[in-house]
Amino acid sequence: MGRAPCCDKANVKKGPWSPEEDTKLKEYMEKHGTGGNWIALPNKAGLKRCGKSCRLRWLNYLRPNLKHGEFSDDEDRIIYGLYASIGSRWSIIASQLPGRTDNDIKNYWNTKLKKKFMGMASSSSSSHRKTQQQQLTFPSLLHNTIYSYDNNISTIIHHHQSQKGILGTMNNIHHSPYRVSQDNSLIMFGGAGGGGDQASCSSSDGSKEIEYDYGRSSSSDHHPQQPQTGSFQNYNYFNGVDENFQKLIVLSSAGGNLSSGFWSETTANATTQHQLDLYGLEEIKQLVGTSNVCNNNLNNLFNVDEDKAEEKVMYY
DNA sequence: AACGCATACAACCGCGAGATT
C-alpha cells in the first residue's frame, strides 16, 4: 500500500542532465515559471523527466544568482554557527546564505566542514589537553555572530545586544543558544517537537563548560551521554564567552527526553553524571525575571500554549 | 601507464506537512 508514484518511472530519464535538457528547462522556466505545478512541468517543457528531478535541477543548478565554487570564511562561520544551533536543517541554513542551496551546503558540510570541525571538537573535547589556541580559535568564530531575529524575540536581543556574550538567535528558530549575563546565569533555549534536546554542563578543572548536543527531532534521538557521531559538541561555544557563569538554564518545548539532561564532572579516572532538576515555567520566569523573558517570548519561542504548561525547564 | 582508493558533487528516494479536492 505504498504511495502512488509522482510520475511514470518507466518513461522518465534519470541520471545526469544534458546541456540540451538544461536549456529546455531554463528557457521554459524563464518564460513560464513553474505554473505552480512541478509535476506537470516536464510535459509542458518537453522534458522526459520527473517533476521532482526538474525542480531539483532548477533549484540547485539552473536558477539565477546561484553561487558556485568556494565557500568564504564568512560562509563557513555561518554554517558552523547554525549547525551548532539547529543541526542539519540545511534549508534553514541555506536561507542565511544567499546564492547557496541546501544541497550545496549539505555536501560541503559532509565532505569538508564536518571534518574540519570534528577535528577541532575532538581536540577540544579532551578538554584537559586543550591548548589556549584551541580555546580561542573556535569561539572566536562565533563570538560576535548575531543572526537575524524576528520581532518576537527582539526584546531579549535588544536588552542584551550591547552586552558582551550575546550569541544571537535566528529567524523563526526557537532553539537559540542564549546567555543572560545578569547575575551571571546562562540560559539556553532548546526545543524541538520530537524532543532530543540535550544539554550538559561539565566541569573538569574548576572551570565550567557547556556541552550542548543538539539532537534531531525524531524518536531515534541519541542520548546525551553518548554524543552522536557528527553532531555538534560545542564545548567551547560558551566557554569562550564566559567561563564563570553560575547557572545553566535550559528551556525546552514539550516532549523529548529532557529528563535525561545532566551535567557531569570529569576527572582523569571517571566521569560522574548529575541529573538536572526540572522546573516549571512559572518558576523559571521568577528565576529569570519576566523583563528578560516575557510570556509572549516564551510562547513564541516554544510555540506552545502557556496554559498547557508543557514547557519544562532544567535548572542547574 | 594502470589501478585502486578518496573526494566532491549531482541526483535520487522516501517521507512528512500542508493544500486541495
Add this chain to the structure above:
DNA sequence: CAATCTCGCGGTTGTATGCGT
C-alpha cells in the same frame, strides 16, 4: 473529514575526477 496530491526536506547513492602508489 478523509483521501489525494504536491512540495520541500534531509539522507543516501551514484558517478566523475583527482591523487597516490
